Amino acid sequence: MARTVQSSKFKVQGKPQTSKPGQAKTMAELMASSKSSFVSPKKGEILQGSITKLTSSEILVDIGSKSPAVVLEKDKRILKSLLDSLKVEDKVDVQVLNPESEYGNTVVSLRRFNEGKMWEKLEDLQKSKEKITAVIDASTKGGFLVTTADGASGFLPNSQVSLLPQNENLAGKAIKVSVIELSRPLRKIIFSQKAAIDNVEFEKSTKNYKRGDKVVVKINSIAPFGIFAVLNESLEGFVHLSEISWDQLSEVPKDYTVGNNIEAIVLGIEKVAKRVNLSIKRLKANPYEEKLKEFGVDKKVKGTITGVSSSRLTLNLGEGIEGIIKKEKIPPTVTFSEGQLIDATVLEVDRSGKVILSPVLKEKPLGYR
Structure with a gap:
């Protein structure tokens, strides 16, 4: 190192100290540099x-x-x-x-992150129709509240329930379900037990049942429109209200209670709903069969309207005989009401013993057939 001595003092000279680019020159700069290398989180902020x-x-x-x-x-x-x-x-x-x-x-x-992943998984499950396990949290009038292992809470409607007994505390029970409907903005998840039953499994369960077979089934639940029953561990049966008795019924008779065994006859296999349709009344001959022979095609009859729905009119033709006028036979400009006595023409008597009718109109609207 070169140095120069002047008088009694000396001065050391050497190469000037220069800092490399990006290198702190002072302690303050070093501390500032150290601080800037860390993230300073703020409440509510989303960070990766x-x-x-x-x-x-x-x-x-x-x-x-x-x-x-x-x-x-x-x-x-x-x-x-x-x-x-x-x-x-x-x-x-x-x-x-x-x-x-x-x-x-x-x-x-990580809740927001986990929720995002959960919805992505639910969307994949809806597309694949894969079965998953869910636990029943509570029952409601319309169905059950259930939660999956991932914490996804949704609704299992009664219409999608299969083989769940009525009037029992089912909280905590694990069941197999499929995702059938999703709405992320509304946070709505609809599950189905029936969709979780694959076609191969259903066909295997029903292969030994055919129309006309007599079976003994256990009543599983009762709805306003009929009786749900269990044929075996994986197969559901259903008796519609109209198939309970040859008489017209407005509700399921009190004689039928959950847990009771009943005898029924197989009407057919419903592949979409994945259940066996049953009848109780057909175990006996139709007491109105002889009377029905009087209702030949084109015969003019009178009947009192007992029911009005979006799909049909129901008529009482007397002596336990029920008549039906389907929606397509009712002109859009014509209205009917319960209790009204009307004239009609017989079109046919269907397999269930109902007389299919067409209304007799005083004036036929343009285009009506």
């Missing part, structure tokens, strides 16, 4: 990170802050879902709950 630890007691996420962020999750079902679906080094999006706890860690939540 990666899982560094994943156990039932602790989940840590590297979000670029001074220390790993701690995931806060008290719901056991959501925690289980996270443990089942994630692994160390997985990329995740977290929401900041507390920028810095008393222990110096950022506290974050």
Whole structure:
């Protein structure tokens, strides 16, 4: 090193100290540089990170802050879902709950991330029609509230229920279901037990049943429109209200109660609803059969309207004989009401013993046939 001595003093000269680009020159700059290399989380902020630890007691996420962020999750079902679906080094999006706890860690939540993954999985399940396990939380008038292992809560309507006994506490019972309807904006999930029964399984269960077979079944549930029954462990039967008795019924008689065994006859296999249609009344001869012979095609009859629906009119033709006028036979400009006595023409007597009619109109609307 070159140096020059002047008088009694000397001065050391050497090469000037220069800092490399990006290198701090002073302690203040060094501290500022150190601070800027860490993320400063803000409450409510969504940050991306990666899982560094994943156990039932602790989940840590590297979000670029001074220390790993701690995931806060008290719901056991959501925690289980996270443990089942994630692994160390997985990329995740977290929401900041507390920028810095008393222990110096950022506290974050994975609920939003988990919910997003859950909906993606539900969409895949709806497309694949795959069966999953759900647990019944509670029963309602219209069906059951159920929750999957991933924490997805939805509704199982009575119309999609199969082989679940009525009037029993089913809370906690695990069942197989399929996803049939989703609405993420409305947070609506509709499940089905019937859709979870695949065609091969259904055909195997029904191969020994044919029309006319007599069977003994156990009443599983009773609805305003009929009786649901169990044929075997995986097969449901249904007796429509009109197939309980040859007499006209407005409700299921009190004689039929859940848990009772009844005898019925097989009418057919309903593949879409995945059930066996049954009849109780056909175990006996139709007491009105002789009377029905009087209702020949084109015969003019009078009947009192007993029911008006969007699809038909129901008429009482006397002596227990029921008449039906289908919607397509009613002109859009013509209206009928219950209790009204009308004239009609016989079209046919169907297999169920109902007389199919066409109304006699005083003036036929243009285009009516």
